Amino acid sequence: MLHYVGRRILATIPVMGVVAVVVFGLLHLSPGDPAAVIAGDQATLEEVAKVRERLGLNRPLAVQFGTWVSGLLRGDLGVSIYDNQPVARMIGQRLEPTIALALCTLLVALCAAIPMGVVAAWKAGTWIDRGIMGFAVLGLSFPVFVIGYGMIWLLSLRLELLPVQGYASIREGLGPFLAHMVMPALALGWVLTALFARMTRTSMLEVLGQDYIRTARAKGLPNTAVLFRHALKNAAVPIVTTVGIGIALLIGGVVVTETVFAIPGVGLLTVDAILRRDYPVIQGVVLVFSAVYVLINLAIDLSYTFLDPRIRY
Amino acid sequence: MKFGLALLAALVAAALLAPFLGTVDPAALSPVMRLRPPDGEFWFGTDPLGRDLYSRVLYGARVSLTVGFSVALASTSAGLAIGLVAGFYRTADAVLMRVMDGLMSIPPVLLAIALMALTRASMGNVILAITIAEVPRVTRLVRSVVLGLREQPFVEAARAAGTPGWRIVLRHILPNTVAPLIVQATYICASAIIIEAILSFLGAGMPPNVPSWGNIIAEGRNLFQVAAYIVIVPSIFLSITVLAVNLIGDGLRDAADPRLARQL
Amino acid sequence: MILEVEGLKQHFPIGGGRKVYAVDGVSFCVAQGETLGLVGESGCGKSTAGKAILRLLEPTAGRIRLRGKDITRLSAAEMRPHRRELQVVFQDPYSSLNPRMSAGAIVAEPLRNFGVFTEEKVASLFQRVGLRPEHMRRYPHEFSGGQRQRLGIARALALKPALIVADEPVSALDVSVQAQVINLLMDLQDEYRLSYLFIAHDLAVVQHISHRVAVMYLGKIVELADREALFARPQHPYTQALLAAVPEPAPRASPRAPILLKGELPSPMSPPAGCSFHTRCPHAFDRCKSEIPQLRQGSAGHWAACHLIER
Numbered sequence: 001m002l003h004y005v006g007r008r009i010l011a012t013i014p015v016m017g018v019v020a021v022v023v024f025g026l027l028h029l030s031p032g033d034p035a036a037v038i039a040g041d042q043a044t045l046e047e048v049a050k051v052r053e054r055l056g057l058n059r060p061l062a063v064q065f066g067t068w069v070s071g072l073l074r075g076d077l078g079v080s081i082y083d084n085q086p087v088a089r090m091i092g093q094r095l096e097p098t099i100a101l102a103l104c105t106l107l108v109a110l111c112a113a114i115p116m117g118v119v120a121a122w123k124a125g126t127w128i129d130r131g132i133m134g135f136a137v138l139g140l141s142f143p144v145f146v147i148g149y150g151m152i153w154l155l156s157l158r159l160e161l162l163p164v165q166g167y168a169s170i171r172e173g174l175g176p177f178l179a180h181m182v183m184p185a186l187a188l189g190w191v192l193t194a195l196f197a198r199m200t201r202t203s204m205l206e207v208l209g210q211d212y213i214r215t216a217r218a219k220g221l222p223n224t225a226v227l228f229r230h231a232l233k234n235a236a237v238p239i240v241t242t243v244g245i246g247i248a249l250l251i252g253g254v255v256v257t258e259t260v261f262a263i264p265g266v267g268l269l270t271v272d273a274i275l276r277r278d279y280p281v282i283q284g285v286v287l288v289f290s291a292v293y294v295l296i297n298l299a300i301d302l303s304y305t306f307l308d309p310r311i312r313y
Numbered sequence: 314m315k316f317g318l319a320l321l322a323a324l325v326a327a328a329l330l331a332p333f334l335g336t337v338d339p340a341a342l343s344p345v346m347r348l349r350p351p352d353g354e355f356w357f358g359t360d361p362l363g364r365d366l367y368s369r370v371l372y373g374a375r376v377s378l379t380v381g382f383s384v385a386l387a388s389t390s391a392g393l394a395i396g397l398v399a400g401f402y403r404t405a406d407a408v409l410m411r412v413m414d415g416l417m418s419i420p421p422v423l424l425a426i427a428l429m430a431l432t433r434a435s436m437g438n439v440i441l442a443i444t445i446a447e448v449p450r451v452t453r454l455v456r457s458v459v460l461g462l463r464e465q466p467f468v469e470a471a472r473a474a475g476t477p478g479w480r481i482v483l484r485h486i487l488p489n490t491v492a493p494l495i496v497q498a499t500y501i502c503a504s505a506i507i508i509e510a511i512l513s514f515l516g517a518g519m520p521p522n523v524p525s526w527g528n529i530i531a532e533g534r535n536l537f538q539v540a541a542y543i544v545i546v547p548s549i550f551l552s553i554t555v556l557a558v559n560l561i562g563d564g565l566r567d568a569a570d571p572r573l574a575r576q577l
Numbered sequence: 578m579i580l581e582v583e584g585l586k587q588h589f590p591i592g593g594g595r596k597v598y599a600v601d602g603v604s605f606c607v608a609q610g611e612t613l614g615l616v617g618e619s620g621c622g623k624s625t626a627g628k629a630i631l632r633l634l635e636p637t638a639g640r641i642r643l644r645g646k647d648i649t650r651l652s653a654a655e656m657r658p659h660r661r662e663l664q665v666v667f668q669d670p671y672s673s674l675n676p677r678m679s680a681g682a683i684v685a686e687p688l689r690n691f692g693v694f695t696e697e698k699v700a701s702l703f704q705r706v707g708l709r710p711e712h713m714r715r716y717p718h719e720f721s722g723g724q725r726q727r728l729g730i731a732r733a734l735a736l737k738p739a740l741i742v743a744d745e746p747v748s749a750l751d752v753s754v755q756a757q758v759i760n761l762l763m764d765l766q767d768e769y770r771l772s773y774l775f776i777a778h779d780l781a782v783v784q785h786i787s788h789r790v791a792v793m794y795l796g797k798i799v800e801l802a803d804r805e806a807l808f809a810r811p812q813h814p815y816t817q818a819l820l821a822a823v824p825e826p827a828p829r830a831s832p833r834a835p836i837l838l839k840g841e842l843p844s845p846m847s848p849p850a851g852c853s854f855h856t857r858c859p860h861a862f863d864r865c866k867s868e869i870p871q872l873r874q875g876s877a878g879h880w881a882a883c884h885l886i887e888r
C-alpha cells in the first residue's frame with residue numbers, strides 16, 4: 001500500500017507542474033506586451049520599459065520560467081506591483097481570516113449536510129425528503145452573494161442581531177469571532193450543504209437498496225445502527241469525493257464571501273489585486289489556492305484506501 | 314422539470330422581448346430621478362445614476378442568458394472533441410489528461426478571474442474565460458464515457474462486423490455520449506450564469522456600462538443600507554434563472570437514467 | 578478446414594513485470610459445418626481465446642488460419658475483408674446491442690460495411706431467426722432477452738460467414754429460451770453449412786450442440802475429442818471431475834459419486850509448474866509437478882494432456 005501512497009504523491013508533481021505553467025503563462029498569454037499590461041493604460045513608454053527591466057521580461061521565456069520556478073521553491077512569490085511588498089508575506093498576513101472562514105464553513109456544511117442527506121434517504125419519497133431536497137436545490141441556485149446580502153439585510157439591518165460586516169479574530173474572544181463569522185459561514189455554507197446533502201442522499205439511497213442492509217434489518221438491528229454503522233460507511237466514498245469538489249467551490253466562494261462581508265482575507269486580497277491588475281499577487285494567490293486544492297485532493301484520494309478496503313491499486 | 318422549462322421560457326421571452334415590455338433605454342441617465350424606490354413610474358426603482366432598474370434588469374437577462382448558453386455550447390463542443398481524442402489515442406490521453414488535471418486544480422472561479430485579469434472586459438472574453446474554466450470537467454466526462462463504451466460488447470461486435478473506426482465513433486460512441494453530455498451542459502449553463510454574475514460583481518466581468526445582473530449588484534453594494542432593492546431585484550432574477558436551469562438539468566438527468574429506459 | 582489455430586497464446590502484461598497467462602498455447606481446428614465446443618470454468622481463458630481468434634485482440638504468439646489464410650498479424654485494414662467470413666454472437670443480450678440503434682440498423686450494419694445492404698435482406702434475416710420484420714424499427718429495449726439474442730444471431734448471419742464464434746450465447750437466457758436459441762443455431766448450421774466455435778461452461782448445452790469438444794483449464798486445452806467419446810470416456814482427470822459434477826435429472830439408484838477436487842483454481846498470473854492441474858488432481862504423481870504434459874492421442878481422434886495416458 002505504501003507503493004500506492006508513494007505513487008499517488010508523485011503523481012501530484014506533474015499536476016502542479018501544469019498549474020505552474022498555466023499560472024506563469026497567464027501573464028504571457030495575454031494579448032499585448034506583458035510589461036505594458038502591468039504598467040497600466042496610462043504608462044508612458046519609459047515607464048513600460050522600466051517595468052520590463054525590473055521584472056526581467058526581456059529575457060527568453062524559458063529563462064523567465066526557470067527563474068520564477070526556482071523562486072517559488074524558495075518561497076519567493078514575487079513582489080506586488082502596487083504595494084511593493086513580497087507577495088508571500090502579503091498572503092501570509094491575510095491567511096488567518098480565510099482559513100477561519102473556510103473551516104467554519106466546512107464544519108457547518110458537513111454537520112448540516114450529512115444528517116440531512118441521511119434523513120432524506122431514509123425517508124425517501126416523503127415530504128421530508130422533498131423538503132430537504134428542495135432546500136438543497138435552492139442552495140445551489142442562489143449565488144453566495146445573494147444569500148449573503150439577504151442575510152445582512154435580514155439579520156443586520158432589519159433585526160439588528162449581528163454586525164454587518166468585518167472580521168474579529170478569535171484571539172479577541174469567542175463571542176465577537178462567532179458574531180462576525182456566523183453569517184459568512186452560513187451564506188457560503190448553504191451552497192456546500194446543498195451539494196453534500198444531495199450526494200449523501202444519492203449515495204445512501206444506493207447503499208440502502210443493497211441486500212446486506214436488508215440482512216442487517218432482518219437481524220433486528222436498531223435503525224440508527226443500520227444507518228450509521230453499515231450504510232454510512234459504505235456510502236462514504238462518493239461523499240468524500242464530493243467534499244473534494246466542494247472544496248473547489250469553497251475556494252471560489254471564499255473570494256466572493258470576503259468581498260460581501262469585508263473580511264480581510266486572501267480572497268479580498270485577490271479582488272483588490274484584480275482591480276489593480278497586480279499580476280504577481282494574482283499569480284501568487286492562484287498558485288497557493290491551487291496547491292492547497294491539489295493537496296486536499298491528494299488527502300482525499302489517500303483516504304479512500306482507509307474507507308474502502310477494496311481500493312488498493 | 315416542466316416547471317423549470319416554463320420558467321426558463323418565460324425568462325428567455327422576457328429577455329428577447331425586452332424592448333417591447335415597457336422598458337426604456339437602460340443606459341439613459343437622469344440624475345434627477347436617482348435612487349427612487351420602486352413606484353408606479355419606475356417599477357423597480359432607479360439606480361444611483363437615475364437609470365431605470367426595471368429596464369436594466371430585463372436587459373441584464375439577455376447578458377446572463379447569452380453567456381450561459383454560449384458557455385454551455387462552447388464548453389460541450391470543445392470538451393467533446395478533446396474527450397474523444399483522449400478516449401481513443403492513449404498517448405494523447407496521457408498528455409491531455411495531465412493538462413486537464415492541472416486546469417481543474419485551479420478552482421474555476423479563480424481561473425476565470427485570473428483569465429479576465431489579462432484582458433479587456435467584454436462579453437466575448439467573459440464567455441471565453443468561463444468556457445476555459447469549464448472545459449476540463451466536460452473532457453473528463455466524455456473521456457470516461459468513451460473509455461467505458463469502447464469495452465462494451467456492442468462496440469466489439471461492430472469491430473467484428475468490419476465497421477471502420479470513424480463509423481464506430483459516429484454511430485456507436487457519439488449517440489451514447491450525448492445523453493450525459495446534455496445533462497452536463499445544463500448544469501454548466503447554470504454555473505456559467507453564476508460565474509458571470511460573480512465576475513461582474515467583483516469587477517472582473519462585463520464592462521461597467523453593460524447592464525449585467527452582476528454589475529447592477531456591484532453598483533448597489535455600497536448603497537445596500539439605503540437602497541437595498543438595487544441589490545435584491547437582480548438577485549431574485551438571477552436566482553430564479555439559475556433555479557430554472559437547474560430544475561431542467563435535474564429533469565433531464567432523471568429522464569436519461571438508463572434504469573428508466575429499461576422499464577419501457 | 579475453416580479454422581486452424583496453432584499454439585495460440587494471449588498474455589496480458591500488468592504492472593510490475595507480471596503477466597496474466599490467459600491463453601497459454603491452444604491448438605485446434607474446426608471443419609466446415611462442424612461445431613467445436615470449447616468448455617471450461619470461468620477464468621480458464623475460453624472467452625479470451627474467442628476474442629483472439631476474432632482478432633479483437635493482438636495475439637501474443639501462435640497462428641490463426643482462416644480458410645488457409647494466416648490472419649494472426651493482420652492490421653485492422655487488412656483484416657476487414659476477412660471479417661465477412663468470421664462473425665460473433667456475444668453472451669449478454671443487453672450490452673451486445675447498441676441501445677440507440679434500431680433493430681433493423683443493427684442487423685444491417687455488417688451489410689452496409691461491405692456495400693451489400695438491401696432492406697429485403699434484413700427482412701429475410703429477421704424472418705429466418707424467428708422475428709417479425711415489422712419490428713425492424715423498434716429499439717433493443719423493446720425486445721425480450723431471447724429476441725435480442727436472435728437479433729445478435731441475425732447480425733452475425735448477415736454476411737453469410739463461414740465461422741461464427743458464439744461466446745456463451747445462451748448463458749444469460751432463461752432455460753426455456755435457451756433451448757429455442759440452441760435449436761435455431763442448429764437449424765442455421767444445417768441450412769447454411771456454418772461452423773461454430775461454441776464457447777460455454779454449461780456441459781449439457783455443449784453436449785447437445787457440439788460435434789467435437791475441447792476442454793480448457795488455466796489457458797491450455799487438456800482434452801479434445803468427439804462428443805460421444807468425451808462424454809462417455811473422459812481421459813483427463815479434470816474432465817472426469819467436470820462430468821461427475823453435472824447434476825442428473827433422474828438420479829440412479831446408486832448415485833454417481835462426485836469427484837471433489839481439492840484446493841482452488843490457481844491464479845492465471847502464476848500458473849503451477851509442470852501440469853497446471855497437478856495442484857488439484859487426485860492422481861498427481863512426481864512427474865506431474867515438473868513436466869508439462871503434451872496433448873497426445875489416447876485413441877483415434879481423442880487427445881488428452883495427461884501423464885497418466887502413457888502409463
